[in-house]
Amino acid sequence: MNESIAEAGARTRSRGYAIYVLAILLLVSTLNFIDRIVIGVLAGPIKADLGLSDTQLGLLGGTAFGLFYAAFGIPIGWLADRSNRVWIMTGALAFWSVFTALCGTAQSFSQLFLARIGVGVSEAGGSAPGYSLISDYFPPSQRARALAVFSFGIPIGSGLGLALGGVITTMVDWRVTFLVLGLFGLLVAPVLRATVREPIRGAFEGHAQPAPAHSAREVLATLARKPAFWALSFGGGISGIAGYGLIFWMPSFIMRSFGLTLVDTSLFLGALVFIGGISGMWAGGWLVDRLAHRGKAAYGIVPAIAFLLLLPFQVGALLASSAVVAFLLLLLPEALRVMWLGPGISAVQHMVPPGMRAMASAIFLLINNLVGLGLGSLLIGALSDALAVHYGTESLRYAILAAMSFYAIAAIVFFFASRWFDRDWE
Numbered sequence: 001m002n003e004s005i006a007e008a009g010a011r012t013r014s015r016g017y018a019i020y021v022l023a024i025l026l027l028v029s030t031l032n033f034i035d036r037i038v039i040g041v042l043a044g045p046i047k048a049d050l051g052l053s054d055t056q057l058g059l060l061g062g063t064a065f066g067l068f069y070a071a072f073g074i075p076i077g078w079l080a081d082r083s084n085r086v087w088i089m090t091g092a093l094a095f096w097s098v099f100t101a102l103c104g105t106a107q108s109f110s111q112l113f114l115a116r117i118g119v120g121v122s123e124a125g126g127s128a129p130g131y132s133l134i135s136d137y138f139p140p141s142q143r144a145r146a147l148a149v150f151s152f153g154i155p156i157g158s159g160l161g162l163a164l165g166g167v168i169t170t171m172v173d174w175r176v177t178f179l180v181l182g183l184f185g186l187l188v189a190p191v192l193r194a195t196v197r198e199p200i201r202g203a204f205e206g207h208a209q210p211a212p213a214h215s216a217r218e219v220l221a222t223l224a225r226k227p228a229f230w231a232l233s234f235g236g237g238i239s240g241i242a243g244y245g246l247i248f249w250m251p252s253f254i255m256r257s258f259g260l261t262l263v264d265t266s267l268f269l270g271a272l273v274f275i276g277g278i279s280g281m282w283a284g285g286w287l288v289d290r291l292a293h294r295g296k297a298a299y300g301i302v303p304a305i306a307f308l309l310l311l312p313f314q315v316g317a318l319l320a321s322s323a324v325v326a327f328l329l330l331l332l333p334e335a336l337r338v339m340w341l342g343p344g345i346s347a348v349q350h351m352v353p354p355g356m357r358a359m360a361s362a363i364f365l366l367i368n369n370l371v372g373l374g375l376g377s378l379l380i381g382a383l384s385d386a387l388a389v390h391y392g393t394e395s396l397r398y399a400i401l402a403a404m405s406f407y408a409i410a411a412i413v414f415f416f417a418s419r420w421f422d423r424d425w426e
Contacts, residue, residue, distance in 0.1 A: 018137040021196050022149055025130050028093055028192060029153025030160065031185050032126045035100040035119060036065065038161035038177060040248040041266050044255060045174040046112070054396075056109055058381025061248040064113045066373030069120035070366040077128040077362025078216055081355055085129040090193040092125025093185055101182025104175035128361035135349045135357055136199040141289065143349060148285025148342030155277020155338065158247060159270040166251075166266020202354030219359045222352055226424040229351050229360070231417035232300070233367035236344055239307060239410035240372015241379065242403045243337055247273070248377040249384075249400060256393045258323040272327060276334025280306075283335065285342030296425055299347040300418030303340030307411035310336035311404060318401050337407070340414070351424050379403065 039046070043057050052060075080088050099118030106112035130150060138146040161181075168177040223229050254265045284302060291298035310333035317329035345361070352360045380399045387395035 021137055022134065022146060024192055024196055025089075025134065025150055026153055026156075027188060028089060028126060029130065029150055030157040031093065031153075031181075031188060032096070032123055033154050033157025034161040034164070035096055035181055035185065036123065036161075037158045037247055038165040038181065039103075039116070041162045041165040041251040041262070041269070042169060042174040042177060043248070043252050044262065045169055049174070050106075050109055050112070052109055054381040054384045055378070056381075057252075058248070058378040060109075060112060060116055061377035061381075063374055063378050064116035065120035065123075066244075066369045066375075067120070068117050069124050070369040070374065072121045072124040073128055073362040073365045073369075074216075074359075076125045077359040077365075080125075080129040080132055080358035080362075084198050085133050085358070086193060086196050086198050088125050088129045089133075090189050092122050092129075093192060094189040096122035096126070097182045097185025097189070098122075099182075100185065101179050104178030104182070124362075124365075127365055128358045131345055131349060131361045132201075132358040133196075133199065136201055136203055136354070139204045140350065144285040144289045144292075144342045144346035145282075146285075147345045147349070148281045151281050151338075151341045151345065152278055154341070155273050155281065158277065159272075159274030161270075162251065162266045162273065163270030164266075166262045166270075170261075170263045201357075216359065219352070219356045219363070222356060223360060223363065226351050226420070228300075228417050228420035228424040229348065229364070230367075231413055231420070232344055232347060233364045234371065235300075235303070235410050235413035235417060236340060236364075237368045237371025238406050238413060239303075239337070239340065240368055241376040242406040242410075243376070244373045245376030245380040245403050246337075246400065249380050249396060253318075253396050253400060254323065254326075257397055258326070260323055268323065268327060272330055272334055276331050277338050280335030280338045281342055284339030285346070287339075288343040288346065296347075296421035297418040299343045299421050300414045300416075302343055304411040304414035304418070306336040306339040307407045307414070311407055314404055314407075315401065318397060318404075347421065351426055353426060376403070 039061055043061070046052065046060075047054075047057055076088065076092075096119050099115055099122055102118065103112060103115040106115055131147060134146050134150055135143055164181075165174075165177050168180060250269055251265050254260050254268060255262065260268065284306070287302050288298050291302070313329050314333040314337075317326045317333070320326040320329060345364075348360055348364045349357050380396075380403050383399035383402060384396045387398055391398055
């Protein structure tokens with residue numbers, strides 16, 4: 001027998017069940033980023049096997065994935081505001097797992113490029129519906145922390161992707177890595193569908209019935225009046241040029257500049273991303289939940305300060321002469337560079353009514369990923385190729401250094417966004 005709205009609402013408000021749902025969604029988010037990031041640590045073996053340039057690797061790491069991920073996020077966000085979000089996330093997980101496995105069968109750049117497009121299209125269903133679901137399982141006072149926990153999938157998935165990718169590839173080869181990851185995702189999809197219930201939209205905002213969905217025109221008209229949303233979206237995207245570029249190119253940089261093996265590099269970066277990423281995301285969510293009662297400007301000021309603080313440590317690590325020194329210097333900036341995610345994602349949920357959250361999140365992700373994911377790895381790869389004539393194997397070091405300037409630009413944009421948050425809150 002189907003649950004009544006009242007029964008579903010009571011279940012939604014169960015603290016224990018909400019935590020369980022958050023844990024399952026965190027697992028899905030983790031798989032999302034494992035499959036997204038693993039190609040970075042596999043870049044060396046893939047380059048050698050398929051005879052690719054750094055520019056082609058940059059296209060595979062960001063553009064092939066990012067453009068289609070961003071574009072398909074809009075229709076998926078529209079659908080998620082109108083239909084069962086759990087079904088959407090289940091289907092997305094199953095499809096991106098299949099395409100991840102297909103990456104392991106590619107015999108050329110074009111085949112791998114097409115498979116990565118498939119991963120990007122499918123993973124578009126893994127974020128915006130998740131943000132909307134969590135906002136209906138947790139009250140406003142806890143949302144930044146809950147969404148920060150969901151975003152733990154970024155450091156956990158990135159760390160595991162880097163570590164497992166290096167270990168499995170060394171033991172077997174890079175193709176098996178893609179196949180194993182794809183199979184695991186297919187095993188998780190039915191668990192998600194069977195155990196997570198669709199909550200009432202807007203229950204914590206006082207809606208006794210599900211909050212109505214809105215047309216794309218209504219969503220855009222609402223967002224057009226909120227400059228904080230656009231500053232937040234472009235600020236996140238600009239920071240992503242450096243952030244996504246780093247996560248893709250750091251394995252190659254570590255191996256080329258410090259001479260580490262694939263396994264050592266994967267463990268080095270896996271530990272770095274895991275420790276720094278989780279601590280930074282939790283700190284960002286915790287800080288804004290504590291400071292928001294003094295003014296919503298905290299949602300912009302906390303990320304802006306974090307971006308400025310990370311720069312000297314990040315530059316020092318890139319110029320370090322040893323892997324040990326680089327690791328120690330990178331721990332703090334790894335935490336600081338992701339502190340914006342909890343505040344940023346939470347702010348988007350608060351700037352629109354419940355029936356617009358998935359669509360607004362999709363537009364936010366469209367801008368963020370077109371700018372950050374679409375350009376980051378490609379720009380660094382192309383610059384590395386251009387500098388190779390003068391700097392040889394060290395060209396990648398200077399290409400990454402140049403990209404760090406985008407963090408300073410992002411800080412300025414977030415400072416400007418902070419001026420509008422109080423006015424633009426829903």
